Amino acid sequence: MGRTVDIVGDVYAIVGNMPWGCRFCLRGSKIVVFVTGLCDDKCFYCPVSPEKLYHDVIRVDEEPVQSLEDILDEVYAIGAEGAGITGGDPLVKVDRTVGIIKILKEIFGDDFHIHLYTSGRYASSAVLRALESAGLDEIRFHVIGDWVLQRIRLALEVLRDVDVGVEIPIFPDRIEETKRLIKKLDEMGVSFINLNELEASENNMRVLLMRGYKIVPGTPVVKGSREAAIEIVQWASKNTKKITVHFCPAGYKDRVQMRIRLIRKALRTAKPYEKVAADGMVVVLEVEPTDQAKQLAREGYGEPGDNRILLHPDLHLPGAQVRRRYPARLATGLPLELQGIAENSDNAA
Numbered sequence: 001m002g003r004t005v006d007i008v009g010d011v012y013a014i015v016g017n018m019p020w021g022c023r024f025c026l027r028g029s030k031i032v033v034f035v036t037g038l039c040d041d042k043c044f045y046c047p048v049s050p051e052k053l054y055h056d057v058i059r060v061d062e063e064p065v066q067s068l069e070d071i072l073d074e075v076y077a078i079g080a081e082g083a084g085i086t087g088g089d090p091l092v093k094v095d096r097t098v099g100i101i102k103i104l105k106e107i108f109g110d111d112f113h114i115h116l117y118t119s120g121r122y123a124s125s126a127v128l129r130a131l132e133s134a135g136l137d138e139i140r141f142h143v144i145g146d147w148v149l150q151r152i153r154l155a156l157e158v159l160r161d162v163d164v165g166v167e168i169p170i171f172p173d174r175i176e177e178t179k180r181l182i183k184k185l186d187e188m189g190v191s192f193i194n195l196n197e198l199e200a201s202e203n204n205m206r207v208l209l210m211r212g213y214k215i216v217p218g219t220p221v222v223k224g225s226r227e228a229a230i231e232i233v234q235w236a237s238k239n240t241k242k243i244t245v246h247f248c249p250a251g252y253k254d255r256v257q258m259r260i261r262l263i264r265k266a267l268r269t270a271k272p273y274e275k276v277a278a279d280g281m282v283v284v285l286e287v288e289p290t291d292q293a294k295q296l297a298r299e300g301y302g303e304p305g306d307n308r309i310l311l312h313p314d315l316h317l318p319g320a321q322v323r324r325r326y327p328a329r330l331a332t333g334l335p336l337e338l339q340g341i342a343e344n345s346d347n348a349a
Ligand SMILES: C[S@@+](CC[C@H](N)C(=O)[O-])C[C@H]1O[C@@H](n2cnc3c(N)ncnc32)[C@H](O)[C@@H]1O
Pocket: 039, 045, 046, 047, 048, 086, 087, 088, 089, 090, 117, 118, 119, 140, 141, 142, 167, 168, 169, 196, 197, 198, 199, 200, 204
């Protein structure tokens, strides 16, 4: 008898327990810290955009980062329960990566879950130990060649409190190769492998097409990747002992996870006269400063802007323009909880 396969619509397919890092992503409650675009590997299918890949840029949830505070603000803005650290290769800038992990753990506590992606090129025992003592919870190796297996063995040997997993994109013509890899990882004691639906992007589209891969019309995903991944998960239920094998569809990442993150941010940062739409955008009415509009603003249904008045979109005033915007970061750099305290102390003064 095999292990149980759990398939939930187009959300996931899994054998074994859901990796901890993924539980938070499924709830849209992790920030994504892009530590650097620098990377010393050259995967032909790399999805990172040309403006970021091989450039030393820092982003949090796709927004530019000028200081560490921007990362902390984003945690408060979405009410994050954890962070995914990615790049490029975060280990090319290991001091920066360790610093970010340390400060996140110091401020948000031990339960704030942090996972990190790497090919493992620079995962020496000293680097692995530094990541562990900074508080890293989970490391995900991208197996881009057999040499990565040695890095994984080292991580399994050196790390005590860090979960060691693997994450790879699934190529429809590499099913047997992937099964052999999973067998090996299972024997080594790797905790999980995430199978990503292979995504085409601006960076890799041309090469993928030149190599004969086809794109599913109207989507950014490679034809056959999903079917291959599900076949591998089914196979794993009969041919593995302990490792979790988990398929993460690209559509879920884009449609659900990002949208939930936007909604979380919008709900926490929208003003009382703004409305949060189902796609996570913040909606407000912009009107001429008529007497009626000024009166409504005074009554708490809005706020005066520059030559305009901003009002709640449910008011349906004639001539009003509906504005939609992405939820902004917190403007003050202070967490919501502390903003309340600051306002109260101003009043008291
Ligand atoms: C873009 S990489 C960046 C971090 C690190 N350099 C690495 O390769 O793990 C992050 C994750 O994306 C996955 N990935 C790479 N190319 C992909 C693609 N075309 N479609 C879906 N996932 C992909 C990798 O397996 C990795 O787990």
